[in-house]
Structure formats: structure tokens, C-alpha cells
Amino acid sequence: MELRVLGACPLDCPDTCSWVVTVQDGKATSLRGNKEQPYTRGALCVKVNRYLEHAASPERILHPMKRVGPKGSGQFERIGWDEALDILATKLREIVDTHGGEAIWPYQGTGTLGFVQGESGMAGRRFWNALGASFHNMNICSRAGNEGLRLTMGTPAGMDPETFALSKLILLWGTNTLTSGHHLWKFIQDARANGAHVVAIDPIRTRTAEQADEHLAIAPGTDGALALGLLYVVLEEGAEDRDYLENHTFGWDEFRAEILQYPPSRVAEITGLAEDDIRALGRRLAHTRPTGIRATMGLQRHEGGGSAMRLIACIPGVTGDWRHPGGGLAFSTSAHVPLRVDHCPELLPHPVRSLTMTRLADGLDESVKCLWVYGANPMGSTSDQNRIRERLLREDLFTVVMEQFPTDTVDYADIVLPATMQIEHLDLHEGYGHMYLMWNEPAVPPAGEALSTTETFRRLAHRMGLTEPALYATDLEIAAELLEGTPTIQLDELRKRGWARLDVAEPFVAFTGGFPTPSGRLEFVSDLAEQAGLPRVATYVPSLSARTPKDGRLTLITPASHTFLNTIFANNPELLRRSKGPTVVVHPQDAEPRGLVSGSRARISNRFGAFEAYVEVSDKVRPGVAASPKGHWPKLSGGANANAVVEERDADLGNGPVYHDNLVEISPVA
Numbered sequence: 230m231e232l233r234v235l236g237a238c239p240l241d242c243p244d245t246c247s248w249v250v251t252v253q254d255g256k257a258t259s260l261r262g263n264k265e266q267p268y269t270r271g272a273l274c275v276k277v278n279r280y281l282e283h284a285a286s287p288e289r290i291l292h293p294m295k296r297v298g299p300k301g302s303g304q305f306e307r308i309g310w311d312e313a314l315d316i317l318a319t320k321l322r323e324i325v326d327t328h329g330g331e332a333i334w335p336y337q338g339t340g341t342l343g344f345v346q347g348e349s350g351m352a353g354r355r356f357w358n359a360l361g362a363s364f365h366n367m368n369i370c371s372r373a374g375n376e377g378l379r380l381t382m383g384t385p386a387g388m389d390p391e392t393f394a395l396s397k398l399i400l401l402w403g404t405n406t407l408t409s410g411h412h413l414w415k416f417i418q419d420a421r422a423n424g425a426h427v428v429a430i431d432p433i434r435t436r437t438a439e440q441a442d443e444h445l446a447i448a449p450g451t452d453g454a455l456a457l458g459l460l461y462v463v464l465e466e467g468a469e470d471r472d473y474l475e476n477h478t479f480g481w482d483e484f485r486a487e488i489l490q491y492p493p494s495r496v497a498e499i500t501g502l503a504e505d506d507i508r509a510l511g512r513r514l515a516h517t518r519p520t521g522i523r524a525t526m527g528l529q530r531h532e533g534g535g536s537a538m539r540l541i542a543c544i545p546g547v548t549g550d551w552r553h554p555g556g557g558l559a560f561s562t563s564a565h566v567p568l569r570v571d572h573c574p575e576l577l578p579h580p581v582r583s584l585t586m587t588r589l590a591d592g593l594d595e596s597v598k599c600l601w602v603y604g605a606n607p608m609g610s611t612s613d614q615n616r617i618r619e620r621l622l623r624e625d626l627f628t629v630v631m632e633q634f635p636t637d638t639v640d641y642a643d644i645v646l647p648a649t650m651q652i653e654h655l656d657l658h659e660g661y662g663h664m665y666l667m668w669n670e671p672a673v674p675p676a677g678e679a680l681s682t683t684e685t686f687r688r689l690a691h692r693m694g695l696t697e698p699a700l701y702a703t704d705l706e707i708a709a710e711l712l713e714g715t716p717t718i719q720l721d722e723l724r725k726r727g728w729a730r731l732d733v734a735e736p737f738v739a740f741t742g743g744f745p746t747p748s749g750r751l752e753f754v755s756d757l758a759e760q761a762g763l764p765r766v767a768t769y770v771p772s773l774s775a776r777t778p779k780d781g782r783l784t785l786i787t788p789a790s791h792t793f794l795n796t797i798f799a800n801n802p803e804l805l806r807r808s809k810g811p812t813v814v815v816h817p818q819d820a821e822p823r824g825l826v827s828g829s830r831a832r833i834s835n836r837f838g839a840f841e842a843y844v845e846v847s848d849k850v851r852p853g854v855a856a857s858p859k860g861h862w863p864k865l866s867g868g869a870n871a872n873a874v875v876e877e878r879d880a881d882l883g884n885g886p887v888y889h890d891n892l893v894e895i896s897p898v899a
């Protein structure tokens with residue numbers, strides 16, 4: 230018998246594709262994009278085209294295991310679920326009784342963004358609340374940008390990305406659309422067919438920049454200065470929207486004075502761009518309505534990243550672009566999604582501390598007795614790899630990893646639990662790059678003894694004798710509860726169709742009812758910014774690499790890899806082969822004096838550590854910048870990846886990470 234089962238891609242990608250799994254005799258035989266979904270329209274991507282192959286990989290973890298070798302050795306023996314649950318229940322109880330629940334760090338990552346199984350709903354949180362575990366502050370990805378946008382707009386939620394089809398000028402700012410969420414491209418092409426001009430602003434000539442009409446190869450971490458310089462030209466042209474400024478913004482006089490500090494000549498010096506290019510784009514911005522800005526996570530992975538987002542969000546306030554469909558800014562649509570997420574905080578025995586995801590090495594001190602990792606691969610994805618490794622070797626730390634694959638993080642576990650993949654469990658998703666909810670129906674039974682996240686925590690709660698009914702909600706009950714936040718979307722209809730548009734207008738124009746800021750207006754000046762330690766008026770805050778003398782060092786950017794999704798798929802033989810990596814791209818001017826040639830091995834190092842990669846000499850990167858895509862597994866790359874040289878240092882807002890703001894030396898490997 231052949232069945233077609235509707236699902237959704239669970240990965241941390243803005244597109245959240247709708248897919249169709251064909252099942253024959255209980256086996257998934259094909260997984261294809263769902264043509265009916267209006268945003269993703271049937272195409273998946275190079276990575277997820279291999280999802281079934283990946284799910285059937287002989288490397289899948291299929292049963293619980295306990296450590297038998299020394300910590301970090303990755304030596305395990307198979308155990309049954311019964312024994313695993315006994316060990317875990319006993320150990321957790323002992324830790325709670327001796328040290329208190331806060332000695333447990335539930336370290337959840339972005340492996341799946343589902344609201345039932347994953348990060349968006351913070352699956353497991355009810356269970357952790359019942360134990361009084363520490364709160365996990367999930368800020369690894371977009372927090373600095375979110376906070377920056379919140380200062381200006383009151384929310385990170387802006388344009389519906391579909392309305393880029395209506396833009397006449399599109400700024401792709403610190404975003405690699407064709408790699409990190411390619412379905413937007415279709416809408417950009419529609420805009421181009423109507424005469425839109427597309428500009429990529431990126432230190433790297435990415436595949437997106439190559440396809441754009443214009444590429445400004447800006448020096449990393451100087452985007453705030455560019456934003457001010459462009460607005461300077463808008464003022465010179467007399468093109469500010471005075472009516473909008475007067476009726477919808479707050480703090481214009483102060484902000485105007487700030488803009489006037491940044492004439493294009495000064496901005497050219499800061500950003501390394503040609504003054505003429507800045508002026509030309511400024512004039513274009515001044516006279517093109519609507520202008521749509523797509524700014525995503527790349528440019529906020531910097532010391533000044535939150536401030537840069539705050540400032541870029543000011544641009545449509547000056548030009549009045551928020552008036553028009555196709556005008557404004559799109560970062561993430563998450564905050565448009567009104568699902569009802571209930572972590573049952575009433576289960577907490579007392580208020581608990583918060584531990585910060587990007588500060589794993591710092592946070593993993595003696596006060597933490599149990600690290601419980603799920604949907605995450607911190608040994609591959611988190612800053613300051615060497616110090617994390619040291620901490621994970623602590624003999625008094627009990628580490629549990631729920632996983633699908635034997636990652637570097639798994640090697641440090643005391644107990645490993647087999648996790649289901651998306652075709653094997655139920656979930657409900659948003660798309661953070663579109664305005665739809667997505668349904669994922671399980672298509673096949675779990676592989677081996679794998680259990681979903683929710684089922685694992687239900688069984689563990691039972692084994693620990695916990696009685697709160699909320700801990701035993703079924704997946705369907707959780708989904709129904711979530712949908713209580715969206716009265717226009719019915720569960721049975723969503724299940725039948727696989728997707729549903731949020732209850733928003735089409736075409737959507739944001740902020741028609743004002744901005745959710747303290748003043749109700751777009752804020753150029755913000756008391757909340759001052760409370761967060763930033764200047765009251767939105768302004769340029771340089772990144773480390775922009776403000777530090779380089780002394781022969783290069784700025785390392787570690788962007789999204791085309792063939793992996795963070796560290797997921799980096800053990801797939803074909804995708805690993807296609808990545809040709811790990812690679813490091815260096816400009817000819819920087820390669821020559823260092824004796825680096827294409828195809829040779831290089832050592833990339835700084836005081837935090839080192840990793841090795843194959844050199845690609847190319848003018849795709851600006852002089853002074855090196856690029857090495859994220860995601861390679863340390864153990865498949867000589868023991869370390871790019872995060873060995875990423876410092877555990879905070880961005881200016883929300884303790885965001887600084888993955889693209891590190892200085893390194895690069896030398897040939899003998």
C-alpha cells in the first residue's frame with residue numbers, strides 16, 4: 230500500500246519547507262517538496278534532498294548507550310531503555326536532592342525548531358520546571374539582532390518576505406539568501422522582472438552577491454556606519470519623509486544630528502567602500518519607493534551587531550517605507566506567530582537561574598552537575614571549543630545527550646539516548662522566513678529504539694514518579710493547545726493540508742497600527758537602549774575587527790555552509806564531499822605574503838585555539854577577511870573546527886555570539 234504523508238522540514242532554516250513523504254509497506258520511499266505550499270512551492274534544497282538517505286544512515290544511533298571508556302573517548306555499550314531510565318531517574322533525583330534542581334542545565338539546541346519536539350516550544354521545559362532545573366537562555370543565533378530591532382520597532386517582526394516581490398530596491402544586507410533560505414529568491418526575481426534593483430552588502434562575494442545587480446563588499450562590522458552614510462545622502466537629497474517622521478517616529482532631531490556626523494567621505498574610510506558607491510546607493514535609496522531590506526543573522530554575529538540592526542531598522546523610518554507593501558525590513562517573522570506556548574511555570578518549586586547558551590564554557594562550572602544536551606551539538610557549534618572540551622571532561626559532571634548521530638558532543642556523554650528524526654515524530658512548525666504554520670505528520674515508525682523528545686520526557690517523568698498531568702500531555706494535545714493562540718487555524722484542516730497562512734492581510738503591511746515601542750512610534754532614540762548600556766540615540770558601534778589594529782591578522786567570518794545545516798549533514802559522505810572542506814578563503818593579497826596557495830592546508834589560529842582547512846585563494850573575500858563555512862565536525866576535520874578560534878564574547882545586546890568577529894593568523898601547514 231502506498232501512502233502520501235505531509236510533513237515539514239524541521240531544520241533551523243527560515244523556509245520551513247512543506248514536504249510529502251511517500252510510504253510503501255511502512256517504509257519511506259521518497260521525500261519531495263510539496264508544490265501546494267505558496268512560499269516553498271515544491272523545492273527543497275541540496276541538503277534535505279538527502280534527508281531519507283540521512284535517516285537511513287548506518288551511523289544512526291538506534292538504542293540507548295552508557296559510557297564504558299574514559300570521558301570523551303566515545304566508548305559506549307548498548308543498554309536497554311529500562312536501564313537507561315533507571316540510571317537517569319536515580320541520578321537526577323540524587324542531584325536535585327544534594328545540589329538542588331539548578332545544578333541541571335537543560336542545553337537545548339536548534340536541531341529541530343518544532344513547537345512540539347523542539348526549540349520553538351522548548352520541549353522538555355515542563356519536565357525541567359517540575360525539577361526546578363536552571364533555565365536555558367537560547368541566544369545562540371539571532372538574539373542580538375532581535376534585541377536591536379526591538380529597540381527601534383518594538384518587535385523583530387517586520388515585512389512579510391513575500392512582499393519583496395513588490396519592492397523596487399532590495400538591499401540584501403548581511404544575508405546569503407541563495408544558501409541560507411533560497412525560497413525568497415523567487416520573490417526577488419519577481420521584483421526584478423518589474424524593474425527592481427538588488428544590492429548585496431557583504432564582505433564576501435557569496436553566490437547571492439554574484440547574482441545581485443550590485444555588490445558592496447563592506448568591511449566586517451561597519452554596517453552601522455553605512456546605514457548612517459546612506460541616510461546622510463537621503464538628507465542631502467531632501468528625500469526624508471517629513472510627514473512620516475512627524476507622525477510615526479520618535480527622536481528625529483537627535484537622530485538627524487547623528488546622521489550628519491557621517492558624511493560619505495567618513496563612511497568610506499570606516500567601511501572600506503568607495504565614496505561614489507555610497508553616494509550612488511544613497512541616491513537610489515532616496516528616490517526608490519518601496520525599498521525592502523532583507524537583513525538576517527550574518528551582520529549581527531558581531532560585537533556591534535545589535536546596534537547595527539537597530540540602526541538599519543531606522544532607515545525605513547526616515548524614508549517612510551513602512552507605508553508601502555514591499556517596503557521596510559524583514560529579519561525574522563517569528564514574532565508574528567501567535568501560538569500559545571505554555572511551559573507551566575507554576576510547576577517550578579522556586580525561581581531559577583538562567584544559564585546562557587553562548588556561554589557554555591563559562592557556565593559549565595562546578596555549580597553544574599548535569600548537562601543534558603538535546604537538539605544541540607555544542608562541541609561543533611558553540612564558541613571556544615577547547616574550553617568546552619576541558620569542561621566536558623570534568624569527572625563530576627554527568628552528561629546526557631539525546632541524539633540521532635554520533636557527534637563530537639556524543640563522545641563526551643555518560644548516557645546517550647536515541648532520538649527520532651522528523652519523519653518519525655509529530656510536530657507543528659512556524660517558518661521564520663514566512664507567514665505560515667506547517668504541520669508534520671509522522672510518516673514511519675521510529676528507527677530502532679529511538680524515541681521522540683516528548684516521549685522521552687514522558688517516560689522519564691513516569692520513572693521519577695512525577696504526577697503533574699501537564700507532563701503527560703500527548704503530542705496531539707500539545708499541538709491543540711498551541712493552536713489555541715490562532716483561532717483562525719483548525720487542527721484538522723492544518724493536518725489535512727500541511728500548512729496554513731497566519732491570520733494576516735495579503736499583501737501584508739507591518740505597523741499599520743503603530744509600533745509596539747514605549748512611545749508607540751519607531752524610536753530613533755530609546756530609553757531601553759540606555760538601560761541596556763548603549764547610547765540613547767541609534768548610532769554606529771564598531772565590531773572588534775573594525776576597532777582593533779590588525780597587526781597582520783585577518784578577520785575570520787564563519788558563515789552558513791551551502792551543504793550543511795549548522796553541523797547537521799556534515800557526516801553525510803556526499804554532502805561532506807561537496808563541501809570540499811573544511812576550506813578557508815583568503816584574498817590573493819593576503820595569501821601571497823603568507824605563502825598560501827589554493828589546495829594547500831592552512832592552520833588558522835589565535836590565542837583560543839587552532840583548526841586546519843584547505844586554502845582557496847580568491848578575491849571573493851575582501852582583503853583582510855578570511856571565510857570558513859561553519860558546520861564541519863571537529864572529529865572529521867583533524868580534531869577542531871572554526872569554533873576553536875571563536876571567542877566566547879558577547880555582542881552588544883542579548884549576549885549574542887560573535888561568530889564573524891574574530892581575528893586570526895593563517896599560516897601554511899608544513
Ligand SMILES: Nc1nc2c(c(=O)[nH]1)N[C@H]1C(S)=C(S)[C@@H](COP(=O)(O)OP(=O)(O)OC[C@H]3O[C@@H](n4cnc5c(=O)[nH]c(N)nc54)[C@H](O)[C@@H]3O)O[C@H]1N2
Nearest residue numbers: 241403404405409430449450525526527788789793794795
Ligand atoms: N545551507 C545552510 N542554510 C542555513 C544554515 C546553514 O548552516 N546552511 N544555517 C541556518 C541558520 S541556523 C541561520 S541562523 C541562518 C543564517 O543565515 P545568514 O543570515 O545568511 O547568516 P550567515 O551565513 O552567518 O551570514 C550571512 C552573510 O553575512 C555576511 N557577513 C558577515 N559579517 C558581516 C558584516 O559585518 N556585515 C555584512 N554586511 N555582512 C556580514 C557573511 O559573509 C555571510 O555571507 O541560515 C540558516 N540556513
Ligand SMILES: Nc1nc2c(c(=O)[nH]1)N[C@H]1C(S)=C(S)[C@@H](COP(=O)(O)OP(=O)(O)OC[C@H]3O[C@@H](n4cnc5c(=O)[nH]c(N)nc54)[C@H](O)[C@@H]3O)O[C@H]1N2
Nearest residue numbers: 338339340370604605606610631648787795796797859888
Ligand atoms: N562558527 C560558527 N558557529 C556557529 C554559527 C556560525 O555562524 N559560525 N552559527 C550558529 C547558529 S546560527 C546556530 S543556530 C547554532 C546551532 O547550533 P546547535 O543548536 O548546536 O545545532 P547543530 O550544530 O545543528 O546541532 C543540532 C543537533 O541536533 C540533532 N538533532 C536534530 N533533530 C533532533 C531531534 O529531533 N532530537 C534530538 N534529540 N536531536 C536532534 C542533530 O543531529 C544535531 O547533532 O550554531 C551556531 N554556531
Ligand code: SF4
Nearest residue numbers: 238242245246274277
Ligand atoms: S533546509 Fe531550508 S530550504 Fe532546505 S528543505 Fe529545510 S526548510 Fe527547505
Ligand SMILES: [Mo]
Nearest residue numbers: 241369370371
Ligand atoms: Mo541559527
